[in-house]
Amino acid sequence: MYSEKVMDHFTNPRNVGEMTDADGIGAEGNPVCGDAMKIFIKVKDDIITDVKFQTFGCGAAIAVSSMVTEMAKGMTIEEASKITKASVAEALDGLPPQKMHCSNLGADALHKAIEDYKNKQKK
Amino acid sequence: MKKIYMDHVATNPLHPDVLDAMMPYFKENYGNPLSLYGPGFKAREAIEHARESTASLINAKSKEIIFTASGAESNNFALKGIAYALQGKGKHIIVSKIEHHSVLNSARFLEKQGFAVTYLPVDNHGLVDPEAVRKAITGETILISIIHASPEIGTIQPIAEISKIAREKGVLLHTDSVAAAGNIPVDVDALKVDLMTFAAHQFYGPKGAAALYVREGTRIVPLIYGGIQEGGRRAGTENVPAIVGMGRAAEITKRDLQKRIDHIRPLRDNIISNTLKIDKVILTGHPDKRLPGHASFVVEYIEGEAMLLMLAAKGIYSASGSACSSKALKSSPVLISIGVPIHLAQGSVVFTLGEETTTEDITYFNETFPQIISRLREISPYSKGWEETEAPTCTAKK
Numbered sequence: 001m002y003s004e005k006v007m008d009h010f011t012n013p014r015n016v017g018e019m020t021d022a023d024g025i026g027a028e029g030n031p032v033c034g035d036a037m038k039i040f041i042k043v044k045d046d047i048i049t050d051v052k053f054q055t056f057g058c059g060a061a062i063a064v065s066s067m068v069t070e071m072a073k074g075m076t077i078e079e080a081s082k083i084t085k086a087s088v089a090e091a092l093d094g095l096p097p098q099k100m101h102c103s104n105l106g107a108d109a110l111h112k113a114i115e116d117y118k119n120k121q122k123k
Numbered sequence: 124m125k126k127i128y129m130d131h132v133a134t135n136p137l138h139p140d141v142l143d144a145m146m147p148y149f150k151e152n153y154g155n156p157l158s159l160y161g162p163g164f165k166a167r168e169a170i171e172h173a174r175e176s177t178a179s180l181i182n183a184k185s186k187e188i189i190f191t192a193s194g195a196e197s198n199n200f201a202l203k204g205i206a207y208a209l210q211g212k213g214k215h216i217i218v219s220k221i222e223h224h225s226v227l228n229s230a231r232f233l234e235k236q237g238f239a240v241t242y243l244p245v246d247n248h249g250l251v252d253p254e255a256v257r258k259a260i261t262g263e264t265i266l267i268s269i270i271h272a273s274p275e276i277g278t279i280q281p282i283a284e285i286s287k288i289a290r291e292k293g294v295l296l297h298t299d300s301v302a303a304a305g306n307i308p309v310d311v312d313a314l315k316v317d318l319m320t321f322a323a324h325q326f327y328g329p330k331g332a333a334a335l336y337v338r339e340g341t342r343i344v345p346l347i348y349g350g351i352q353e354g355g356r357r358a359g360t361e362n363v364p365a366i367v368g369m370g371r372a373a374e375i376t377k378r379d380l381q382k383r384i385d386h387i388r389p390l391r392d393n394i395i396s397n398t399l400k401i402d403k404v405i406l407t408g409h410p411d412k413r414l415p416g417h418a419s420f421v422v423e424y425i426e427g428e429a430m431l432l433m434l435a436a437k438g439i440y441s442a443s444g445s446a447c448s449s450k451a452l453k454s455s456p457v458l459i460s461i462g463v464p465i466h467l468a469q470g471s472v473v474f475t476l477g478e479e480t481t482t483e484d485i486t487y488f489n490e491t492f493p494q495i496i497s498r499l500r501e502i503s504p505y506s507k508g509w510e511e512t513e514a515p516t517c518t519a520k521k
Contacts, residue, residue, distance in 0.1 A: 002432075010429070011436055016502050031466035031505065034426060034445065034454075038504045054504035056469075058428035058445075062502060 003093035009063035026112025068106030138327035144371035173370025195225035197320035204343035213263035249278035272303035276408030277417030328372030332365035416476035
């Protein structure tokens with residue numbers, strides 16, 4: 001049911017973990033829904049130098065989180081803001097239709113982390 | 124890599140002797156059982172022999188067995204067939220909240236046809252309280268349908284106690300015994316049920332073969348009209364090989380049942396005691412009154428589908444009641460009914476053993492499962508505990 005890429009990112013997720021000195025943190029979903037993720041970003045000179053994630057959820061949710069962190073790493077804030085649910089799903093060679101809405105929360109969590117970073121910059 | 128099938132409640136492999144018994148009815152004995160010549164007679168005889176064997180598994184009479192194509196069909200037949208037969212007497216039906224969808228959705232269908240349905244709650248172990256059944260019975264009640272054993276949590280219901288009450292009150296009792304018949308001793312006379320659903324693939328018979336036991340003298344309206352097959356109660360040319368397979372599987376099961384139970388129960392106990400050593404893992408269902416090969420858990424902080432995929436990657440095949448693992452993306456109503464909070468129901472996982480499960484399989488499982496739990500907990504944001512900001516309901520889900 002899942003593509004090889006999804007299974008690869010699910011069984012060997014990249015960038016797992018918590019970041020204690022994150023410049024931005026974004027959370028999306030909740031366990032009642034079945035999927036919840038947290039994304040941490042480290043930013044230097046407008047570039048995302050490090051990303052980490054923690055995810056509660058199904059295979060697709062974990063693969064999406066892993067993929068979005070891999071995509072965002074090294075991007076400028078502006079580039080990372082343009083990552084969408086569709087582009088993450090595409091990078092994973094597609095997701096089953098029933099997983100597109102509930103488990104594809106990576107881009108949203110990343111955008112929230114970027115927003116959190118920007119808010120912190122203003123202070 | 125090892126392949127360990129731990130989803131026997133979903134279905135079972137066909138017993139090799141069952142396949143041997145079925146083969147002639149695909150090949151030389153292809154006749155229509157209604158035909159008045161050799162191959163037809165042979166098919167007819169084979170069906171009647173299978174009926175005797177199938178009846179014998181549950182201590183019924185041959186004429187009390189109606190062959191159907193699935194447990195779902197038998198459940199539909201029992202509910203609709205009795206509702207339509209007895210609607211002149213009353214229009215109230217009682218079921219539990221943890222019935223199979225084929226019972227629940229038949230009950231919902233009947234509600235739309237003007238019947239009233241009471242959905243009885245269960246306790247935290249999944250047991251129906253017989254006294255609650257008594258209280259739910261009204262002068263209008265025509266049928267009670269209580270699942271014999273839950274495929275999701277393994278709990279075995281006190282059917283004999285419930286039937287005592289049903290008899291006192293003159294109400295028919297149906298039990299969906301799909302997960303029980305062929306896995307524990309089942310005797311319709313001891314249980315005193317009026318109707319019982321059971322399916323061949325739950326005891327190493329073929330898929331597409333099931334039965335509805337209807338106690339002698341019980342009137343039931345057919346679902347399928349047509350010819351005189353099954354005494355006019357289920358029309359359609361019989362699936363002879365499947366019926367023969369069910370009969371043979373019933374014979375083998377009657378012979379081997381105690382041996383199978385003695386084999387899988389200690390393996391099941393081993394899984395339960397080892398898995399419960401892991402922090403924040405809860406057994407679902409009743410600790411003792413459960414199917415002998417059935418171990419079901421909720422694992423906190425991680426999600427069921429992810430567990431199934433990781434287990435499958437290690438060659439272990441199992442099931443879950445989590446929302447994400449279901450096509451409908453809904454948490455299991457059974458888990459919700461026994462009081463498991465929705466976020467915990469996401470971490471449900473079910474292991475069911477069979478006669479080919481070995482001690483080595485269980486050792487491998489006991490080594491592998493804790494590793495998978497730790498791996499997924501490393502990824503989870505809740506590995507240190509649930510956060511208190513959880514939303515009580517989920518609105519995001521489509």
